[in-house]
Amino acid sequence: MISVRGLVTEIRRYPSAIAGLLLILVFLALALYSLLTLPREQAIQLWRGGAVWHDSPRNARPIWYNALPGTNLPQTLVLDSERDPEVKEQREINDDHNEISIVFEFEYDHDGFPPELNLFMRAQYDTRRPFATVRWVTPDERSFSILQGGLEREHTVRIDQLDRLRRELDDLRPSIGLFRDPDSDPDAPEPLHGTYRLEIEGVAFEADSDIEARFVRYGQVHGVAGTDHVRRGIAVALLYGTRPALAFGILAAVGSSVSTLILAAVGAWYRGRLDAILQRLTEVNMVLPLLPILVMVGTLYSRSLWVMLGIVVLFGIFSAGIKTYRAMFLQIRELPYIEAARAYGAGNARIVFRYMIPKVLPTLIPSFVTVIPTFVFLEATLAMLGLGDPVLPTWGKVLEDAYRNGALYHGQYSWVLLPSALLILTGLGFAMFGFALDRIFNPRLRER
Amino acid sequence: MSNDVLLRANELRTHFELRKYGFLKAGEVRAVDGVSFTIRRGEAVAIVGESGCGKSTLARTILGLYEPTGGSIVFDDEDISSFDRAKIAWYRRRVGYVQQDPYAALPPFMDVRRLLLEPLIVNGIRNRAEQQERIVRSMHEIKLTPPESFLEKFPHQLSGGQQQRVVIARAKILDPQLIVADEPVSMLDASVRVEVLQLLRQLQIDHGLALLYITHDLSTVRYFCERAFVMYGAHIVEQAPVDQLLSAPQHPYTRALVAAIPDPDAANATRFRSVPHGEPPSLANPPSGCRFHPRCPHTIEGLCRDHEPPYFTTAPDRRVACWLYGESS
Numbered sequence A: 001m002i003s004v005r006g007l008v009t010e011i012r013r014y015p016s017a018i019a020g021l022l023l024i025l026v027f028l029a030l031a032l033y034s035l036l037t038l039p040r041e042q043a044i045q046l047w048r049g050g051a052v053w054h055d056s057p058r059n060a061r062p063i064w065y066n067a068l069p070g071t072n073l074p075q076t077l078v079l080d081s082e083r084d085p086e087v088k089e090q091r092e093i094n095d096d097h098n099e100i101s102i103v104f105e106f107e108y109d110h111d112g113f114p115p116e117l118n119l120f121m122r123a124q125y126d127t128r129r130p131f132a133t134v135r136w137v138t139p140d141e142r143s144f145s146i147l148q149g150g151l152e153r154e155h156t157v158r159i160d161q162l163d164r165l166r167r168e169l170d171d172l173r174p175s176i177g178l179f180r181d182p183d184s185d186p187d188a189p190e191p192l193h194g195t196y197r198l199e200i201e202g203v204a205f206e207a208d209s210d211i212e213a214r215f216v217r218y219g220q221v222h223g224v225a226g227t228d229h230v231r232r233g234i235a236v237a238l239l240y241g242t243r244p245a246l247a248f249g250i251l252a253a254v255g256s257s258v259s260t261l262i263l264a265a266v267g268a269w270y271r272g273r274l275d276a277i278l279q280r281l282t283e284v285n286m287v288l289p290l291l292p293i294l295v296m297v298g299t300l301y302s303r304s305l306w307v308m309l310g311i312v313v314l315f316g317i318f319s320a321g322i323k324t325y326r327a328m329f330l331q332i333r334e335l336p337y338i339e340a341a342r343a344y345g346a347g348n349a350r351i352v353f354r355y356m357i358p359k360v361l362p363t364l365i366p367s368f369v370t371v372i373p374t375f376v377f378l379e380a381t382l383a384m385l386g387l388g389d390p391v392l393p394t395w396g397k398v399l400e401d402a403y404r405n406g407a408l409y410h411g412q413y414s415w416v417l418l419p420s421a422l423l424i425l426t427g428l429g430f431a432m433f434g435f436a437l438d439r440i441f442n443p444r445l446r447e448r
Numbered sequence B: 001m002s003n004d005v006l007l008r009a010n011e012l013r014t015h016f017e018l019r020k021y022g023f024l025k026a027g028e029v030r031a032v033d034g035v036s037f038t039i040r041r042g043e044a045v046a047i048v049g050e051s052g053c054g055k056s057t058l059a060r061t062i063l064g065l066y067e068p069t070g071g072s073i074v075f076d077d078e079d080i081s082s083f084d085r086a087k088i089a090w091y092r093r094r095v096g097y098v099q100q101d102p103y104a105a106l107p108p109f110m111d112v113r114r115l116l117l118e119p120l121i122v123n124g125i126r127n128r129a130e131q132q133e134r135i136v137r138s139m140h141e142i143k144l145t146p147p148e149s150f151l152e153k154f155p156h157q158l159s160g161g162q163q164q165r166v167v168i169a170r171a172k173i174l175d176p177q178l179i180v181a182d183e184p185v186s187m188l189d190a191s192v193r194v195e196v197l198q199l200l201r202q203l204q205i206d207h208g209l210a211l212l213y214i215t216h217d218l219s220t221v222r223y224f225c226e227r228a229f230v231m232y233g234a235h236i237v238e239q240a241p242v243d244q245l246l247s248a249p250q251h252p253y254t255r256a257l258v259a260a261i262p263d264p265d266a267a268n269a270t271r272f273r274s275v276p277h278g279e280p281p282s283l284a285n286p287p288s289g290c291r292f293h294p295r296c297p298h299t300i301e302g303l304c305r306d307h308e309p310p311y312f313t314t315a316p317d318r319r320v321a322c323w324l325y326g327e328s329s
Helices: A004-012 A015-037 A040-048 A063-067 A163-168 A234-270 A272-287 A290-300 A305-317 A321-332 A336-343 A348-387 A395-404 A413-441 B055-062 B085-093 B112-122 B128-141 B160-172 B190-207 B242-247 B252-259 B266-270 B323-328
Strands: A077-080 A088-094 A097-108 A117-124 A131-137 A143-150 A154-158 A194-204 A210-217 B005-020 B024-040 B044-048 B070-075 B095-098 B178-182 B210-215 B227-232 B235-241 B312-315 B318-320
Touching (some): A004 A015, A004 A413, A040 A234, A097 A210, A117 A194, A234 A305, A234 A348, A272 A321, A290 A348, A321 A348, A348 A395, B024 B055, B024 B070, B024 B235, B044 B055, B112 B160, B128 B160, B160 B190, B227 B252, B235 B242
Antiparallel strands (some): B005 B070, B227 B235
16 A cells, blocks of 8 residues: 555656646646636526626637737727726707717727727617717728618617618628728728727707717637637637536546445455356346436436536446455455454455455546546437437537538638547546556556 | 363354356365364374375365355354354454465555555554554564564565565464464475474464364374364364374275375385275265265275264274274274
């Protein structure tokens, strides 16, 4: 048996163990960080909400794309008259007649064009709707009319959908046309750099009537990990996903291995009918395919991560491992030290837990660690098959979304590569640590 | 029944069922078949016999590790063959067990302190001071001193002789009245055998323990025991004080065993000894009558083949199961 201190010194001799342990610690730290900063409810809301995504672009790349040399893609820019009141001017003309002017001014020096432009306006009024004129002014002082008319209480202008504006811009999508250098070829548009202005002139016809505006220039890059087809930040799922991944992997691996070990020991010690029942259950279970059963349960009953975990553990308990362990225990139960323990009066439970299991535990601890990735991958596999937890954001579900939306065909490599990298690194960490543990606990396997 | 009897075995039988295809009964192996003897307090008794004669099974039956098929064991006037839980626990505290292979007899994942602690914990001795006191005392008794330098060691860090001494300490730590030692030195180097046997003998004398010493080696018995039982084919064929047994063996099997003891005499180099021909009897299908008759040079026609010999008392404290002595008495 190796003491804890001895274990630490041993681990320090294996660089791969240190690397593996570091990876595991990084993931544990990520899980802890997400636990502290991203409570479950908030994560689910960020993942399933709707309004929270208004300000995010669709299918954006991660923001660190711009760190690549020669890349300067537009980022998301949000200008809000409520958040930034100095862009707004209000002139009272008489008791119930106000003039409101909002001017958003911004620099544009990126390559390429924004994927989308939206203007969200809110009007306050009782009966008489305020009137507004919105104009787009380019650095070279050309001006385009965006809107002219009465405002609803929630008035959304999706600039790309304004057909009139589109015709005016040589039939280019307005988010391109509005930024195009007029000297460039309409078939290969180039952006015009400089200061753009969005001028909103409003007239309100009631004393308390008011207008607020929020302009969103969506980016081609957004967030730490980009966004998906419904404007969700993938980072949320990647960060939050460490929790279900680690929980599923560790609980399933340890839960099933330890229960298997205990059942095998109990069966081998008592023999007789109990052992026979355990063996028959195992044999029946060994011919049942796990994945179709999971598909069945997922389709007919529940796709909750914890239901799946329960089934994986349950089926994992009565796995082939019970046969291997039993073979080891059948040898151990005949060892003289067990007989000696019986002779001085040790009871059955004591013999199973204190004399039989400790004898094999050192050889098995490494395998507990090395099977963890198997279960992390199983969770991702289930998600890929459409059996992911319907509520929780997990790495597997990010991959599933990427697959279903053809991320790779659209060049959104990061959407696929980021969750894959996390899965691979998790597997690598546990595998490297487990293999090193194997060499420490089973010195006979150590290479010369 | 005199009060100096510690353990009395009465017609003890331990049979193992043989099965075919896992469920059909196909006979039984009678490893111990009607064995009766007594062990007195503070007495060292040897059970001698060849491999497969049932002596280890007898030891395990006496230790309560096998449930006897028939007969009874009376220990200190208590019948323990009923296998009542409380009685078995009481009995196990009073009987120590020393096994053949010391390394296998010690759990490899426990250090010496833990090893010695286990019997104490199992038997409800939980007072820290008393545990420590008993462990240190045991270590002194087996002469592994100073105790501190051995208590933290694991079995694989000890030599064979030290391991066997730890086994003895574990058997002794509950202060038993009887120690059963099943071939305690046969796995040890010749150089440490005497040492371990002397240690065992010393403990036995110092603490007034009874000792049941099981061996196939008659030569060690002489220095070690007061009485010896000779086992052959699941029976005890002769019970006698050791010196008488060795100087004047009575049963033909005992005579053969004694004749086989190596004797350092140069003349032996040119002589062959007479050894009984044949194989040990099968315990699943033992010979009729006297079990030694197929190999016996003195078979009496019409008697040995068909009738099992009872015990004949040939001298005080001396019994032999052989028809040769039935006729003379």
